[in-house]
Amino acid sequence: MGGFALPEALLQPRFQRAVAQKSVKVHPPAPFLPRGTYSPKYIVYQHFCHRATVFFSRFRAPALSYAFDIIECFKIFFVFTGQISQNRLTSRISTVILCSESPFTGGPKMKRRILALLLVFAMFAALMTGCASGKQETAANGTAQTKQTAPEQTAESAAEETEAAEETAEPAEEKAAEPETLAFTDSLEREVELPKDITRIAPSGAVATMILAAIAPECMVTVNATPSESQMAFLPANLASLPETGQMYGSKANLNLETLLAADPQVVIDLGDKKGDMTEDLNALQDQIGIPVIFIEADLAHMAEAFRMLGSLLSGKADRGQELADLVDRTTTMAAENSAKITDDMRVRAMYTTGEDGLGTNAAGSIQAHVLDMVGVENAVVVEDVSNKGGGNVISLEQLYTFDPDVILFADGSIYDTVTDDSAWSQLTAISTGKYYEVPGSPYSWLSGPPSMNMILGVWWLGNLIYPKIYDYDMAEMTQEFYKTLWSYELSNDEVTALLENSTLKAAQ
Template identity: 35%
Template sequence: MKKIGQKMGGIKKGWKKTAGVLLAAALLISTLGGCAGGSDINNNKETAKTRIFTDSLGREVEVPEEITSVVSSGNLAQIMLFAAAPDSLMGISGSWSDDAEEYIDRKYLELPDVGALFVGHDLNYEEITKLNPQIIIDVGEVKDSLKEDLDEITDKTGIPAVHISVSIESMGDAFRTLGDLLNQEEQGEKLAEYCEEAYQLTEDTMKIVTENGEKKSLLYCTGENGLNVIAKNSYQSQIIDLVSDNLAVLKNPSAKGTGNEVDMEMLMNWDPEIIIFAPDGYYEYVKEDTVWHSLKAVNADTYYEVPNGPYNWMGSPPSSNRVLGMLWMTKLLYPKEADFDLKEKVKEYYKLFYHCELTDEQYQHLTERSILKSE
């Protein structure tokens, strides 16, 4: 769509100008000045060119052609936006983790918190309006009320809001869409290629594992006491289901990162070969808890903790960090079949997605309760 107004240049004064020209100029200035408080034109700003973007919900949304300022609807979108166009972010959806400073440049840590649409349900419309980004972006799974939620955001802020759906299989396409939307096609393509290569490496490994009949039985346990599980066939379990036999089969799988609450009797009935604990969970207490020693994985010392920094590698939120978790979990469970260098892939991920040069020492710290423990 074309401009609906042009930026006014300054009117040069000159003694040789005729009185008629001066009068016309004065009238023009008066006319423009009398329309204060309205559109961008009235505020002496150049009206941006726009285009129509069709989001994953099929909504046709008018957005700026050149986007340089964005706000995310939540952490899931924030992670992907930070990877694709970090300098376009005007706010964050919740505080960074305590160890984020080790990986994330301080200028991003100091961005204002605008809340989140779903997790916390505390999206701060007033703060977003004050920041006045060009667009608000939501990324993730499609929820029943999402169309109405995004329309409401625009109604309250006057800022266009769009949704981009993503799963572990479609992560590459989602980054290409973001790259196109944010005029970051080259970075979007790099991110997409990493995601697709990681998925292919995992599929190749799992093909060998499945043919050999060696798929590991596993539970992913969360919560302070370890008695929550990520249930099979939930949005949060996509990686777990892909690379293991997820024993947590429940009638109503929770879509939350905390999973479904269970009890020790259920864990005993499942009795997995491998237990994965969420970061800051029950991992460090299991060794001293005699009740947990009734489980095969604990007795065999085949229980591990997900690496964490600046985000949980397996989810919470389930964004592009899960691509890293997919590679980690594949290598952890099937070190012989997984034909790739995990440290190399992790360093590449941190550089591409977190814009951080990961050191060997940082890698060792991240994996000391998983990969390094298993070696």
């Protein structure tokens, strides 16, 4: 039967980088290497690949491509002998073989898995047989060499001493070439060993995607979801072509481990607010994929520190991290100073609502409505069981009439355009007085969805909208400044008008 070419997975950059070490001479040429000089690890790597190719040239089965994934796990062990623990190797293999039992993703059917395992174990046995035969050949060559003449033995001894000297010097050089690491303590007090030079990162979900796209888009190797065409008008161009991995948390949790591993990140970064006992979840994921996973708390109260921390971790991003942290500090300081000026008789009651019927409210105490609290607005919606999820707490029309807010903030895509034609809404104070507005939503909602660094801009927008005499500045100019700082995008005057026409510009009329 015809042979199978080794897949690209066997030649990923992670493994190619490992073979550029001090050379060792190979003579006579091995069946899997031409005459030349090579690293010992590279020889082992090529030996393994050769044995795998010979073995699989005898089979044709649907499980072969899956078996190659498992082979990659073995290959990691051989290429990085001495640099990877048995536990990590085991976790790599279990991720591929047992992924159907993972809490984060699904996997192949049992029959296919069993067939792949049988093929791999047979291949592994063939590899060991090849190694044993290599030892026998070495012993036979040694017997033959004892029959050489004295001059030949002298020359051979000199050559062997030269090679021994090269091999003795090599471990020190290889050790110096090993990537440096550092011990990092994340926001959950987990100590995680990270590469010192981090240039390839993967976000755990939507919040992490947004924050990492602001500080280091060129370092990202995945996104949680490909941004829409309207979002991409403002975001870094490379995000559109990155593979999607889904997200680790939330109602739509669907983290794709296969895509995540194929992207070859150095670290997976989870950002946002703390969600119960995350330590166990992150440890389980880290053990499963064999890649460091860290959590950095990044709600508004911790956003500045999160940017500084990311700036210190990511290669060459210290200045960018500080720039973004300064913007957050400037925002929170401004909001604290201005909200302190608002007296009880000045305070405005507002409702922030979402959904096609406008009844999905972000109630008082919800992280989705945190901007209202920061600028001194009273959240008119008070419920017992507050939801922090997108869409918030769904209320009835009877509750809506009871709350009857002074101002209603409609999320982008809600019923803002049609609300005046709806008799159920038109009797409300905010609608009848014209004090209802649409929250700008490009590239992300300025108030939440997800609750992340986009809320920084929302603080400036909402304060100026509700209390323009206290939050006194030109919101159009602030919008242009923030888009340039956050997303490196130069907003035109027409784009600013489109963003503010249903809120700031409407209120100014």
